[in-house]
Amino acid sequence: MPATHRTMPARPAADAAADLCRFAELVARAGLEPDLKRRYTDDPAAVFAEFGLLGAEPVYTAPSLVIEDLGRPDATATTLLTGIPYAV
Incomplete structure (x- = not known):
């Protein structure tokens, strides 16, 4: 089964x-201004809003579950690691 990845x-x-x-x-400013760093630590969403940033997790439209078949090795990775093509 191929892997499914979440995208924004x-x-x-x-x-x-x-x-x-x-x-x-x-x-950069949080590294230079201790007060901003403290406020960010206490309430990151409010500081994000001050800077015009979205303080929430983005809404994903693709499936959010990743399923990988770990029962057999990946042919590309095996070839890269060993130099020997993996026969499927």
Whole structure:
């Protein structure tokens, strides 16, 4: 059975880049400002809101369960590790 992985819904690249910049600013300032670090530790959702970030887990649209067949080795991994092709 192939593995199924959870994915997030697609977002415009500009929104994702802006979120990353705001999050990077939050991390940098929390490292420099003890008061911000304390407030983030006490109430991360409120600090996220201050920086315009979503303080909740994203909603996933794909199945959230990952099922992998661990009963037999992966052919690609076996070949990479041993140099010998794995006959299925």
